[in-house]
Amino acid sequence: MMSLSLSQICAEAEAMRDSLIAVRRDLHQHPELAFQEVRTAGIVAERLRALGYAVQTGIGRTGVVGLLKGTGATDRPLTLMLRFDMDALPIQEAVDVPFKSQYPGKMHACGHDAHTAIGLGVAELLARHRDQWGGVAKFVFQPAEEVVGGALAMIHDGVLADPAPDRVLAMHVWATEAVGTVGVTDGPTLAASATCRIAVRGRGAHGAAPHLSADPIVAAAHIITALQTIVARNVDPMAQGVVTVGCIHGGAAPNVIPDVVELQGTLRAFEESVMQLMRVRVQQIVAQVAAGLGVEAAVTFAEPSTPATVNDPALARLVRETAAALVGPQRVRSDYRIMATEDCAF
Template identity: 45%
Template sequence: MNIKSLIKPYHQLVIDTRRDLHRIPELSSHEEKTSAYVIDYLKRENLPFTADIAGHGVMAVLDTGRPGPTLMLRADMDALPIAEQTGLSFASQHPGVMHACGHDAHTAMVLVAVTALKALKDQLCGTIKFIFQPAEEGPGGAKPMIEAGVMDNPRVDFALGCHIWPDIPEGTIGIRSGPLLAAASGFRIIIKGRGGHAAKPHLCVDALETGCQVVGALQRIVSRKMDPLAPTVITIGHFQAGTAFNVIPETATIGGTARTFDMDTWQRWPQLIEPVVKGVCDAMGAGYTFTFRKGCPPTVNDPGMARRLRDIAAAVVGPDRVIEPNQTLGGEDMAFYLQKAKGCFFCLGAGNDVDGGLHNPCFNFDETILASGVEVYCRAAIDLLA
């Protein structure tokens, strides 16, 4: 069967579907319109589905009627709290919310894979589960979807997912064996001091100054307690304190993330971070509260699946266009599915000069690459379920 010929009629469909979804971005755990769009598409395809899983998650099932393994194709649906600045004709219709991480494209590719794989049903054995997951950006929708049973009855044997990837050239497919993305955790610190007049610091406990020292001390965890050959990062992305130029603030709020590929470090982050916070606060006479969210583990591709997917990708874009992407300290809750089944999370190259890059208000890419993602899914289904 000529898979490229089968996919060709769907090239415009995947672009149109992505644009429909791009217009209606929704924040994590609020994917009502997106979920409804997915459901309408599945209804048109006359494919059985279950909705409202772990919030707004959806699972559709293609049963070939013949015994065989189960393949899962996963897409994430949520968007980011970013005001879009692309100027696109199909830009976000929801002020302050944007699909700036490609989740609209991920959902479009899996939806169109539904259409294509229905046409291939007679060539396949076993079952395909199409997973449309909420809340990837936070607090994480994969684990609740798994707890709701999406990987059971029948048990998922193989799991695939895809991410638009600006870090590799446009038109390439990136596949890496083993760890690809890091374990990503988050934390929140509230410094509690004693406020007062800016002219009388000796009568106060300056929460802002204490917070600044906490931020500096946290950076030394990486520079002095971690193996410099093991990628690790602590980043502070939020610091809020004070209401006026002449008032010493009573409280300061700090939010950050800790990233690593090392499973032991992932487990020990609270024991590494909190003593530093306590030490600084004790020295400054301040109190604190510390909240830690463990987040997702590293995203680790099964070596055997990665090898199979490289051969599949070579048939899609050519052997010279299949590359090994660098590891990144970004996080992905696809990691939870890959702990439960043999799988691979692959990268669809969007080009190093893609507008803005991920999580940027100008993010956009050449949509013609999306057909390659659909074709990988179809060829993978044939390879694994034929």
């Protein structure tokens, strides 16, 4: 049996360029939101079956799983799971390109159309050369990553069993980096996240008589300001954390102080200890600032929160070495971490 060289794989991948671009652009024109990826899942399942994969559909509602057993000799057959997400975002596409979204208010703004096309390309290469490897390739095309629900839905439906994966690979394109750059970091590489809702309850009054109120708008403003001290004064400067308030809702008229203001925010950290510290401090600050200003406030965290994506150092090193052989060591980064979050962490 002739061993398959990396240069041959590259040549075959390059020959697939036009067909994979066509797949990606078709998916880009037909974006589907979380748990609505019916057309996309149908395309994935059809292509995997044509390549000889055993296909399961409806995993996690609209997820697809494809299994292929290699026929090559191996001393230690492993199951390698490769995960690609498929869903789009509820965003209106503003860029006028020939393959722009055909669905108003929906767009592949996060690159999951590219992920799906890449996954199908890798699946084709592995099927074409299944005599060159042993073990099982388990392709997982996941729905609903954007709402942090698809991974848990697929896990609930048994995606991590029959067979259980020995290794898991996932990836994400990133538009701010130059083409050809590969970032693979040991340990935490994407942040854990927690979403919180803060309800500030006071007593409404006319804007001309603020002394009759317990003003939740003023209290909410002080709470937002105080929350920014968590990272500045509570988190170790050598660690990293983010506290962002992204939503404020309260009031309906310019001259009326409302009874309630609602805030929503997100916490991000790479380390669980930092995340727990920030969660505790959010609750303490909200309660104490509210009490000092004569209002009541309650903090609710959405559960489950998303853990950090943590790379296995040995597998990360293998990926870096392979990437260096493909694109050159100067284009491979071992320190790339961002505060975005990914539900493949589950």
